[in-house]
Amino acid sequence: xxxKKAPPKEATADRIRDAADELFCRVGYDAVSVRDIAxxxxxxxxxxxxxxxxxxxxxxxxxxxxxxxxxxALASAFEAEGSPRERMHRMIDxxxxxxxxxxxxxxxVQQQISNxxxxxxxxxxxxxxxxxxxxxxxxxxxxxGPGGPRQLFVTFSGLVINYFxxxxxxxxxxxxxxxxxxxxxxxxxxxxxxxxxxxxxxxRGAP
Amino acid sequence: xxxKKAPPKEATADRIRDAADELFCRVGYDAVSVRDIAxxxxxxxxxxxxxxxxxxxxxxxxxxxxxxxxxxALASAFEAEGSPRERMHRMIDxxxxxxxxxxxxxxxVQQQISNxxxxxxxxxxxxxxxxxxxxxxxxxxxxxGPGGPRQLFVTFSGLVINYFxxxxxxxxxxxxxxxxxxxxxxxxxxxxxxxxxxxxxxxRGAP
DNA sequence: TAGCAATTTGACCGTTCGGTCAATCCGGGC
DNA sequence: GCCCGGATTGACCGAACGGTCAAATTGCTA
Numbered sequence: 001x002x003x004k005k006a007p008p009k010e011a012t013a014d015r016i017r018d019a020a021d022e023l024f025c026r027v028g029y030d031a032v033s034v035r036d037i038a039x040x041x042x043x044x045x046x047x048x049x050x051x052x053x054x055x056x057x058x059x060x061x062x063x064x065x066x067x068x069x070x071x072x073a074l075a076s077a078f079e080a081e082g083s084p085r086e087r088m089h090r091m092i093d094x095x096x097x098x099x100x101x102x103x104x105x106x107x108x109v110q111q112q113i114s115n116x117x118x119x120x121x122x123x124x125x126x127x128x129x130x131x132x133x134x135x136x137x138x139x140x141x142x143x144x145g146p147g148g149p150r151q152l153f154v155t156f157s158g159l160v161i162n163y164f165x166x167x168x169x170x171x172x173x174x175x176x177x178x179x180x181x182x183x184x185x186x187x188x189x190x191x192x193x194x195x196x197x198x199x200x201x202x203x204r205g206a207p
Numbered sequence: 208x209x210x211k212k213a214p215p216k217e218a219t220a221d222r223i224r225d226a227a228d229e230l231f232c233r234v235g236y237d238a239v240s241v242r243d244i245a246x247x248x249x250x251x252x253x254x255x256x257x258x259x260x261x262x263x264x265x266x267x268x269x270x271x272x273x274x275x276x277x278x279x280a281l282a283s284a285f286e287a288e289g290s291p292r293e294r295m296h297r298m299i300d301x302x303x304x305x306x307x308x309x310x311x312x313x314x315x316v317q318q319q320i321s322n323x324x325x326x327x328x329x330x331x332x333x334x335x336x337x338x339x340x341x342x343x344x345x346x347x348x349x350x351x352g353p354g355g356p357r358q359l360f361v362t363f364s365g366l367v368i369n370y371f372x373x374x375x376x377x378x379x380x381x382x383x384x385x386x387x388x389x390x391x392x393x394x395x396x397x398x399x400x401x402x403x404x405x406x407x408x409x410x411r412g413a414p
Numbered sequence: 415t416a417g418c419a420a421t422t423t424g425a426c427c428g429t430t431c432g433g434t435c436a437a438t439c440c441g442g443g444c
Numbered sequence: 445g446c447c448c449g450g451a452t453t454g455a456c457c458g459a460a461c462g463g464t465c466a467a468a469t470t471g472c473t474a
Binding site: 422424427430434435441443 | 445446447448449450451452453454455456457458459460461462463464465466467468469470471472473474
C-alpha cells in the first residue's frame, strides 16, 4: 500500500503559511519577522527558509492564495445567467461575502496597492483582476466619462473594500461591531441601494 | 535690534520633518529608517533625536500636521452659508482638493486606520474628525438605517479617499494619469453625480 | 576676546533583522 | 540492521536598526 510519503510534511508548509497570513494581515509585512512567523507556526526559523526561499516569497504565496480566491468568487458570480444588472448585484454580494470571510485581506490589498515597492506583484495579480472587473462593469455602463465604467469601478470597489479597511476605526466611532451580522447586512443593503440608483440613472441616459 | 535667535534653527527641524513626511508617505513607517530621514534632510542622524524624542514622535508630528489641515479644510467648507446640500457638495470638493494637494496623505491615513498598533493616535486625531463628518452628513440624511449617515459617511469618505489610494494601480490599468487634471475633474463630476442622486432619493423618502 | 548655550557631529551600543549551514532526526525500502 | 533522502534543528553571520553620548562647532552677548 504505497501511502503518500508526506502526510504531515505538506501540513508544515501550510502551517507556516497560515501563521504568516495572520501576522502579515494583523500588522503588515515589515512589522512581522520571520522569527515571529516560525514561533506562531511552532517550528524552527530555519524551517521557514527550507519551505520558502525568502520572507518575500512567503508573502507572495500568502497573497496568491487570496488573489486566486478573490478572482474565483467574483467570476463565478458574474458569469452565471441573468440580466447584466442581476449579475452586477450578484458580483457585489460575492465581493462582500468574500471580504466578510477574509476581512484581513482588505488591509493587505490596500497595502499592496499603495506601496510602489510591491508594484510588480500588483501588476501580476491585481491588475488583471481589476481589468476584468472594469470590463464586467462596462456591460451595464457602456459609456465613457464621469458615469462610465472607469469611475464606477473605483466607486463599486471602494464601496465594498473601504468598509472593511475602515472597520477597526468604525468599531471605535460607532457603538456596534461593524463586522457583526447586523451592520454587515445594513452595509449590503446600502451598497445595493446605491448600485440600483446609479444603474437607473445610467439607463435613463445620464449623465 | 534683538533678532530671533533661531532663523535657521526652526528650519532644521522643519527640514527633518519634511523629509520624514515624504519618506513615510512613500514607503510607510517601518520601511523608513532614521538614517534615511537624516540623509534626505542633509543632517546627521543624531540631530533627528535632538529635535524629536524618537522616530515615533517624529511620525506623530508629521501626522498631526496633516490631521489639522484636513480638519480645517473640511470645517471651513461646511460651516459657510448655503443649503445643507450645497454645503455637502462644498465639503466634498474641499476633501477632493485637499487630497489632490496631499496625495500621499491618503496612504498614511489608510495605514493608520488599518493598523491596530497605532489606534491611540487614530482615536486622538482621526476619530473626532470622523465623528464630526458623520454629524455633518446627518443634516442631509437624518434617518438611520441603510441610507442613514452612518453608511453615507463610509461611502462619501471612500468615494474620495479610495480614488487616491488606488491611484498608483489605476495609473497602470488605465492609459492616463489618475492624478492629472482631466481625470481628477472626471472623478469630481462622478462623485457629485452620485451625491446628488443619493440626496434626491433620500429627500424623496427612501429607502 | 572670552565665555556661554544652543546646535551639530561622528563614533559607539545593544538588539534584531533576514538568511546560511553543518549536523541531526526520522520513516520507509532493502 | 542499515542506509538514504527529506525534514528539522541550533548555532552562527554580516548588516541595519533605533538610540546615546561626549566632543566639536556655531553664533550671540558681554
